[in-house]
Amino acid sequence: MHVHNTGSGLHPPFGRFLCIERHDVFRIHGTSGTTGKPTAFGICRSDWRRIAEAHARIMWSFGLRPGDSLFIGSFFSLYLGSWGALLGAERLGLTSFPFGAGTPGQTLRAVTWIRDMQPTSFYGTPSYALYLAEVARGEGVDPRRDFSFHIMFFSGEPGAGVPSTKRLIEETFGAECIDGGSMAEATPWLTNCECDEKTGMHLWEDIVYTEMIDENTHEPVPSGEEGVPVYTHLDRLSQPMIRLWSADLATWTDETCACGRTYPRLPNGIYGRQDDMFIVRGENIYPSAIEGTLRGIEGFGEEFRAIISRQRSMDELRIQAEYSHAIADMPDGKEMALRRLRDEMERRLRVTLGVRAEVELVSPNTFERSEFKSRRIIDERTLSK
Amino acid sequence: MHVHNTGSGLHPPFGRFLCIERHDVFRIHGTSGTTGKPTAFGICRSDWRRIAEAHARIMWSFGLRPGDSLFIGSFFSLYLGSWGALLGAERLGLTSFPFGAGTPGQTLRAVTWIRDMQPTSFYGTPSYALYLAEVARGEGVDPRRDFSFHIMFFSGEPGAGVPSTKRLIEETFGAECIDGGSMAEATPWLTNCECDEKTGMHLWEDIVYTEMIDENTHEPVPSGEEGVPVYTHLDRLSQPMIRLWSADLATWTDETCACGRTYPRLPNGIYGRQDDMFIVRGENIYPSAIEGTLRGIEGFGEEFRAIISRQRSMDELRIQAEYSHAIADMPDGKEMALRRLRDEMERRLRVTLGVRAEVELVSPNTFERSEFKSRRIIDERTLSK
Numbered sequence: 001m002h003v004h005n006t007g008s009g010l011h012p013p014f015g016r017f018l019c020i021e022r023h024d025v026f027r028i029h030g031t032s033g034t035t036g037k038p039t040a041f042g043i044c045r046s047d048w049r050r051i052a053e054a055h056a057r058i059m060w061s062f063g064l065r066p067g068d069s070l071f072i073g074s075f076f077s078l079y080l081g082s083w084g085a086l087l088g089a090e091r092l093g094l095t096s097f098p099f100g101a102g103t104p105g106q107t108l109r110a111v112t113w114i115r116d117m118q119p120t121s122f123y124g125t126p127s128y129a130l131y132l133a134e135v136a137r138g139e140g141v142d143p144r145r146d147f148s149f150h151i152m153f154f155s156g157e158p159g160a161g162v163p164s165t166k167r168l169i170e171e172t173f174g175a176e177c178i179d180g181g182s183m184a185e186a187t188p189w190l191t192n193c194e195c196d197e198k199t200g201m202h203l204w205e206d207i208v209y210t211e212m213i214d215e216n217t218h219e220p221v222p223s224g225e226e227g228v229p230v231y232t233h234l235d236r237l238s239q240p241m242i243r244l245w246s247a248d249l250a251t252w253t254d255e256t257c258a259c260g261r262t263y264p265r266l267p268n269g270i271y272g273r274q275d276d277m278f279i280v281r282g283e284n285i286y287p288s289a290i291e292g293t294l295r296g297i298e299g300f301g302e303e304f305r306a307i308i309s310r311q312r313s314m315d316e317l318r319i320q321a322e323y324s325h326a327i328a329d330m331p332d333g334k335e336m337a338l339r340r341l342r343d344e345m346e347r348r349l350r351v352t353l354g355v356r357a358e359v360e361l362v363s364p365n366t367f368e369r370s371e372f373k374s375r376r377i378i379d380e381r382t383l384s385k
Numbered sequence: 386m387h388v389h390n391t392g393s394g395l396h397p398p399f400g401r402f403l404c405i406e407r408h409d410v411f412r413i414h415g416t417s418g419t420t421g422k423p424t425a426f427g428i429c430r431s432d433w434r435r436i437a438e439a440h441a442r443i444m445w446s447f448g449l450r451p452g453d454s455l456f457i458g459s460f461f462s463l464y465l466g467s468w469g470a471l472l473g474a475e476r477l478g479l480t481s482f483p484f485g486a487g488t489p490g491q492t493l494r495a496v497t498w499i500r501d502m503q504p505t506s507f508y509g510t511p512s513y514a515l516y517l518a519e520v521a522r523g524e525g526v527d528p529r530r531d532f533s534f535h536i537m538f539f540s541g542e543p544g545a546g547v548p549s550t551k552r553l554i555e556e557t558f559g560a561e562c563i564d565g566g567s568m569a570e571a572t573p574w575l576t577n578c579e580c581d582e583k584t585g586m587h588l589w590e591d592i593v594y595t596e597m598i599d600e601n602t603h604e605p606v607p608s609g610e611e612g613v614p615v616y617t618h619l620d621r622l623s624q625p626m627i628r629l630w631s632a633d634l635a636t637w638t639d640e641t642c643a644c645g646r647t648y649p650r651l652p653n654g655i656y657g658r659q660d661d662m663f664i665v666r667g668e669n670i671y672p673s674a675i676e677g678t679l680r681g682i683e684g685f686g687e688e689f690r691a692i693i694s695r696q697r698s699m700d701e702l703r704i705q706a707e708y709s710h711a712i713a714d715m716p717d718g719k720e721m722a723l724r725r726l727r728d729e730m731e732r733r734l735r736v737t738l739g740v741r742a743e744v745e746l747v748s749p750n751t752f753e754r755s756e757f758k759s760r761r762i763i764d765e766r767t768l769s770k
Contacts, residue, residue: 013501023452026475028482028502040502042480067408076461077485078498090411095427097413100462102488105735112736113463116398117413117425350490351497 014042020238030078031184031284041080041184044238048087054188054207054235055088061195061202061259062178063151064121069095071114071149073124073132074156074282075102080184081156081282085123088190095119101128111136118148125282126159126169126177131314133172144174155181155189156282161201161269179269182208185241186231192266195259200267202257209234210264211243212252215274223254228274229266247274278379280308280315283354287376290319293352299324299341303367306357309380317357321345325364399427405623415463416569416669426465426569429623433472439573439592439620440473446580446587446644447563448536449506454480456499456534458509458517459541459667460487465569466541466667470508473575480504486513496521500531507537510667511544511554511562516699518557529559540566540574541667546586546654564654567593568633570626571616577651580644585652587642594619595649596628597637600659608639613659614651632659663764665693665700668739672761675704678737684709684726688752691742694765702742706730710749 014025025042043051064070070089074082076098089096097119099110110132122129129152133143141147152175154160160169161179169177179201180193191204203210211220212227221227229248233240249272252264277286287306294300301322309316327337342359349357399410410427428436449455455474459467461483474481482504484495495517507514514537518528526532537560539545545554546564554562564586565578576589588595596605597612606612614633618625634657637649662671672691679685686707694701712722727744734742 013503023480025454025480028454028480028504030498038498038501069410069413075485075488076483077488077491083483095408095410095413098461098468100460100485103460103462104489104741105732105739106462108732108736109739113415113423116423118398119413347490347493351493354490354494356489 013040014239015040017239017241018042019240020044025238027083029080029083029184038078039185041187042238043187047236047238050235051084051188052087052091054204055084055190056091058180058188058190058193058204059088059092059153061261062153062193063176063196064089064092064094066093068121068151069097069117069119070121070123071110071117071119072096072098073101073110073122073128076100079282080187080189081181082123084187084189085153094121107132107135108139111139111141114148115141115146120148120150122149122152122173122175124152124154125156126154126165127157127281127310127315129154129169130172143172147173149173149175151176151178153178153180153193157279158270161194161266161271166198181270182210182229182231183244183246185239185244186233186246192229192270195257195261197257197259199257200253200265201269202261202263202265203229203252204263207235208232212250212264213245215249221252223252223264226251229270247277248272249274276377278308278377280317280353280355285317285353285355289352290349290357291376293348294319294321294345297341297344297348299327299337300345301325301364303369303376305367305376305378307378307380315355315381317353317355319345319349319357319359320362320366321359322364322366323361328364398425399624400425402624402626403427404625405429410623412468414465414468414569423463424570426572427623428572432621432623435620436469436573437472437476439589440469440575441476443565443573443575443578443589444473444477444538446646447538447578448561448581449474449477449479451478453506453536454482454502454504455506455508456495456502456504457481457483458486458495458507458513461485464667465572465574466566467508469572469574470538479506492517492520493524496524496526499533500526503533505533505535507534507558507560509537509539510541511539511550512542512666512695512700514539514554515557528557532558534558534560536561536563538563538565538578542664543655546579546651546656551583566655567595567614567616568629568631570624570629571618571631577614577655580642580646582642582644584642585638585650586654587646587648587650588614588637589648592620593617597635597649598630600634606637608637608649611636614655632662633657634659661762663693663762665702665738665740670702670738670740674737675734675742676761678733679704679706679730682726682729682733684712684722685730686710686749688754688761690752690761690763692763692765700740700766702738702740704730704734704742704744705747705751706744707749707751708746713749 024044026045027043030040072085076082086098136143159165166177178194180190182189182192191208192201194201209232211230213230214221215228229246231244232242248270250266250270301324304321307318345359409429411430412428415425457470461467521528544550551562563579565575567574567577576593577586594617596615598615599606600613614631616629633655635651635655686709689706692703730744
């Protein structure tokens with residue numbers, strides 16, 4: 001079973017489900033398309049307002065109030081995460097500080113600006129928050145003493161719902177760590193979100209109706225059991241999703257939260273995937289996308305391995321790729337050919353995956369041929385487990 | 386004579402002229418602070434709306450209409466350029482495609498997205514547009530044939546007002562090239578902007594009152610003569626600027642434009658600076674900031690040179706810096722010390738300047754000592770001349 005996406009591969013550029021006139025598209029966003037073709041989102045003006053309303057309501061539920069200021073430490077581009085946080089902050093009447101992330105040297109500059117401006121809250125990915133803390137300490141800045149965050153909320157990675165990671169973030173910054181986020185396609189993506197009780201993500205089902213479905217029988221699972229969240233927009237005109245299969249795994253409960261909200265909850269957050277997708281620095285990556293990219297490059301051999309590790313708190317993706325017999329047999333110029341091949345692979349992977357991957361070339365037949373795709377992925381991280 | 390900035394050095398974080406309560410700051414932006422301390426902008430919600438109104442009016446004047454779509458190819462962070470373009474586009478009812486720029490691999494992804502989404506207009510810097518064209522051609526994509534821009538407007542660099550560069554951009558993309566932009570502090574920064582007649586930038590003086598002042602006598606200069614644009618906000622509540630000295634140089638005229646607007650005009654755009662500031666990839670850089678950064682690093686010798694060149698259509702900044710006699714005299718470990726010194730210099734310069742600078746270390750006493758600061762800067766570009 002696959003994620004039902006917007007179908008943009010067959011009906012470019014916005015797929016079959018745009019549901020508005022093309023000239024009524026107010027904002028274009030998208031995903032870098034790690035499953036193959038990029039997915040484009042076309043969102044109309046009134047939906048943009050609805051996303052702001054929804055996010056403002058939910059941000060209030062975990063404690064943000066007018067008078068707070070929000071530092072947004074994630075990339076402003078296709079990615080709807082940053083924009084969704086900004087919309088909510090503006091609607092709620094916060095001071096927005098959309099600093100962004102991703103360009104060389106930017107985290108170092110962020111340290112200075114956060115220390116000087118003293119924003120009271122943070123949005124980004126858990127791994128970026130921990131990286132920011134590490135860069136700060138390298139500058140003699142203590143994130144707990146010198147920063148001023150009291151609430152930090154997250155999406156894009158499961159970390160903020162993992163007890164050990166939540167604790168680490170809270171101890172590092174002296175702030176409340178709030179887990180949030182469904183899928184970009186299901187935006188307003190904050191309809192899965194913890195309240196200030198931090199008992200797992202509430203499902204704000206009056207905005208996005210969320211069913212918990214058995215991955216085999218496709219029947220609803222009872223409270224206390226594991227299922228796949230399936231999302232239905234109740235309040236979107238453009239690209240509304242009806243029973244969007246997330247392929248995520250979570251356990252749900254109907255026990256009432258101490259906050260009084262009767263929404264269903266995911267006490268352990270979203271902790272797994274049905275398929276072999278993994279997340280590096282907030283980007284969803286499918287092994288098939290790595291494979292597809294490598295196979296399109298002349299000089300690639302036959303097999304590869306992808307190793308994900310965490311160094312200096314940031315995820316690192318390393319690809320070990322076999323080169324071809326043709327290169328192996330070159331009488332001369334082999335070294336130059338290998339260097340070019342590696343550069344080309346790194347360039348293409350960066351584009352397809354949206355994150356940097358370091359490529360290491362290895363001789364033909366280095367790796368065992370396997371029927372099991374998942375053996376190609378070696379995840380050495382512990383943060384998201 | 387110096388640029389009168391917001392005075393944030395003395396009165397952190399927003400300086401003496403915030404003029405609203407701190408909790409009424411709706412958006413925080415700023416400049417990376419190439420003169421020393423970063424400058425922070427605190428803008429209130431109603432000003433944010435005023436900026437949108439002003440930019441929408443002006444974008445209409447050069448031909449953008451509802452139904453158009455705007456690709457924004459500049460960085461979304463502190464920089465007000467990108468946000469100002471976005472605000473105007475939203476208010477005017479365009480389809481906004483805020484793609485951003487600046488992260489590794491992003492321009493290559495931009496090529497695919499522009500080809501697939503066919504946006505009708507572009508905002509960014511002239512040098513970035515030309516770089517985008519070059520990356521496109523490298524992918525076998527012809528910006529004139531495969532892209533769909535009919536209007537491209539620019540700020541951040543003088544290029545779009547330089548006849549040869551304007552022609553190059555128009556021929557490369559088959560689009561109208563519109564010059565715009567005053568200063569971040571004077572936002573709405575688009576009140577200097579060409580209309581669709583492209584006879585030089587109009588000064589929209591009902592929004593920002595702009596005087597042209599003799600740089601020595603400080604008296605107004607008559608039509609046809611060169612002066613310094615001095616900006617006064619007529620419609621800002623937060624950080625309103627009164628007679629902000631731009632330190633730019635331009636010649637103005639009161640001859641009516643064929644469009645019928647009676648606004649004063651700068652027929653040759655902004656073509657020079659009073660001081661030694663130069664622009665690299667849209668960032669304003671003062672030699673004093675380079676000097677200040679280097680002098681703060683142990684191991685720096687005494688002199689440096691900054692060479693600005695244009696390679697693959699992007700500006701490149703190279704710093705040749707002398708290392709200290711202490712390092713020169715090291716019995717061993719010198720190589721390691723030099724490598725560390727270079728890395729530290731590149732890292733610190735990146736943070737202070739906001740753009741990457743490549744550092745080359747040279748022996749002590751390589752350069753002549755000069756009383757004239759400007760001799761330290763070697764500008765090999767031709768695009769902005």
